[in-house]
Amino acid sequence: MAYKVPSSETPGYSYILRHPDFKDGTCGTKYSEITTLWELFQREVIEFSKKEFLGTRSFDPHTGKFGEYSWITTTDASEIVDNFGSGLDQIYANYAPMVPKATPGQQPLGILSNNRAEWLLAEFAAFRSRRYSVGVGDQLGVDCAEETINHAECAVIVCSMDKIPRMLDRMNTTPGVKVIVSMDKLDCSLPNLFTQAFNSKLTASWRTRAESMGVVLLDMVQVMEMGRAQPTHASPPTPEDVCTITYTSGTTSAQKGVVRTHGSNVAASMSISLPLQAYGATYMSFASLAHCFDRFLIYAMMFEHVRIGMYSGDIANLGDDLKTLRPTVIVNLPWKLNELYGLISSSTIKASGFVGMLSRFAYKQKLKRIAAGNGSKHALWDRLIFNKVAQKFGGRVKMLLTGGGQISSELQTFFSIVLSCESLHGYGQSENFASGTFQLKGNSVKGNAGVPAPGVDLRLRSIPEMEYLVTDAPCPRGEIMLRSKSGLLGYLKEPELTKSVKSGDWVATGDIAQFNADGTISIIDRVKNIIKTGRSFFVAPEFLENCYSKHELVKNIFINGSVKERELVAIVVPNKEKFVPWARGIINDAGNLSYEDMCTNNDVRQALVKELKLHASLNNLMYQEHVCAIYCDPVQFDKNSRGFYTPTFKLRRTAVLNHYKDQFSKLFSEADSNVILTVS
Structure with a gap:
């Protein structure tokens, strides 16, 4: 996997990693004539x-x-x-x-x-x-x-x-x-x-x-x-x-x-x-x-020529755009793939009856091909099962590229199988123009951020106050530091801010990673996105949200805590399709209550907290990472004009905190006794 530069460790810093094919830290001489x-x-x-x-x-x-x-x-x-x-x-x-x-x-x-x-x-x-x-x-x-x-x-x-x-x-x-x-x-x-x-x-x-x-x-x-x-x-x-x-x-x-x-x-x-x-x-x-x-x-x-088809301008029409353009390379974001996973899996591997049984068998057969290094295509099962899914994306996708957040191995592998394509995930920031790390083509190990891109040096810096150390065993952990010709020149009109993130040629990213035993890198936390609870326990809300969002009843979740509060609380937007029949079973409702009424029903909320606690335990979360009170909002985070998402589809945590300020205040007052507050 990544190339480890010999004798590159210094006190408080890990060894330097580079791309295995560009061990000298450059991009080689190909395209060297292109400078602008x-x-x-x-x-x-x-x-x-x-x-x-x-x-x-x-x-x-x-x-x-x-x-x-x-x-x-x-x-x-x-x-x-x-x-x-x-x-x-x-x-x-x-x-x-x-x-x-x-x-x-x-x-x-x-x-x-x-x-x-x-x-x-x-x-x-x-x-x-x-x-x-x-x-x-x-x-x-x-x-x-x-x-x-x-x-x-x-x-x-x-x-x-x-x-x-x-x-x-x-x-x-x-x-x-x-x-x-x-x-x-x-x-x-x-x-x-x-x-x-x-x-x-x-x-x-x-x-x-x-x-x-x-x-x-x-x-x-x-x-x-x-x-x-x-x-x-x-x-x-x-x-x-x-x-x-x-x-x-x-x-x-x-x-x-x-x-x-x-x-x-x-x-x-x-x-x-x-x-x-x-x-x-x-x-x-x-x-x-x-x-x-x-x-x-x-x-x-563009280095190898590209046909760039612009979407129609209406995101709701994107599916039709894909079918019309029939792209060979597409990009998506982990949170959006989570949504698509629910839709696609319900008609394939999670379907009932003969279709579900056949889809699950076909899925396992393709998993074996990937594990053996034979790629994600299968002549029989693609024709019978998965080509129907691939056609929704135009039918010609060879590569699915993802970035802008963490992605699970299961999710990445799922789309590689159903689209019969290479699925590659990377990590980067605006500061380095998205160039940081990228998964190697042909590698079956997914769910990580890959290895440093060609020409990029990457090392970790210990963050003792968060208990992330480059001496951690077996996997060094710390803040990602990047050095490359693609690195940050500076922030416009903000020299002091520029100085705060630059240390010579190195740029501090604010993201926490670990070096995995297989030579890949995983993003595990964010320096600024850490909550210290009243139990003097540090939790990473984004990590927990990724975990809780895998529950079939959860569409969106936002977790909050405070040094003044002992327990964690959350805003939950339910997965309506799964939530409604489940909630009716909780309160013996024959269909009189609306979806909105179910979200405000106290019995339903209490039952959902129990579901989430069980889910947390099954996923090896500690008690301090359990959500103890929730507010159910029937409106999806991305289906409103609240400004919750950035143009790059990242959640703006400050906007969410401000919007639900009153709800959080009430939830914290009830969390210790695990009482779910109904907010009218």
Whole structure:
């Protein structure tokens, strides 16, 4: 597995681990001529001329239905980027000449939209003249986009048409914005999902309003026409130039602007491209481009050419997008796979009767093939059982990539079997542009974070106050420290914060890991996400939530504790399909109570606490890790407007704590006597 660098231990620090195929700590010499993302784009254009590159689904505004994918070729993309980049040169010169002090000689281009071809085209057009992209997200709430725009000093914003009204509304609080460029034609002559709610009369009123505020409102076609009329010469970036500023998800604190250079992003992308070897992949892009994970994978696959199909823009339509695009590489997140597992397993390995019996037998046969190193495909059982599942994902998936949280071995293996594909999990952060660790292809051992990516040095640092030590036996434990060319340059305008996480060339991640006996790495905790209870016992809430969420009655769970309180309490969103019949059996209800009434029923809650305690005991949790009081919420965490999830689908713990503040206060007062409080 991972290569252990000889004699690399120092007091308080573990030995250094590296990728087994890149023992010198570099990415080798392949692609050494690529030093910037602009050069990577040019390589795509030249070596894969006229190949399909960026795909968008057609949309009929009259029926509201989506059709097939239409493609922009690499040659088309090059022409668009050149014309739009020339137009941007004139836009900045005429309307936005100011250069932020934090990035001397370079200017930002803010990009605000769902994933679409224009997002990437705008970014490459910015690279053409040494500008850098700033992904602007608005999923976290009203103020999120404003904070990003102001903090990064974005004078020019490229956005989809549906974002323009809100951009104009916030002009008083974003005074630095001088130009708004619509991705969609302002005369609405090319209707799509993002323009269907508007018309040319309305957009004309936007122009008038923008002019009254001293803001220039244009669309991409107009800017490209400016570029064609007065072309400018490209001024390519250097490896040291800023490439993008990505804002962290904000799971435990305010967002931070991570400054990334072209050189560091090329190193990050190359570190996954080399082991992935996804030549000619077709990829579905739906994880927010404003953040790093999706772009990291796109850049990585561009080394070997990639067809990037954008999802339709409606996440509820993702299943149909997959069937239409038929991707060979897909990405998903552990919490979402947990949901899909329930749906898929109920019709296969957990089904009743002959179908269930046959599915379980087929599953065991494929498990044996994987354990023997023969891969996840099986001619007979795929044809009879699992191809039906694979077709829901397009039927051509070769690799399922996951990140953004821990994943169990069972869950990862399940999807490898039902999709007949390679399932690979990795670990990374915005600070290192998602480049940290990745599982080796062909390895049957799952449920870990893999080994360091090529060019990445990884070691652990002891955290004595949490009782994680690099001297722990048999598995060293501690905070992950990373060193690589893809590492953190710094946080925008926050030098002290930068100093707090950097120690020379090493970056402290805040994540706790252990080195496994098989040479892999497992993420086991988070430095900041530790609760000390009134019993002077430390618990890791995310670890416990992962454990409790495996119970079939649980859809979502959030665990809370305090140094002032002896017991743990939780918010539970039940798995409605399993919960309703179970609850009716508890209270002998023949169908009169609604799902919401069942959630507030005291007898049901008491019974659910007993179920969770039993589940905890069966999973070897200590008594101090048992949940002693719960509040049942019938509304799923991701089915509301509460802002519980970041754009990268991580749970924002502060948002959850604030939302349920009153419930937690009441639960703690009852937890010692294990009384479940009914909150009306």
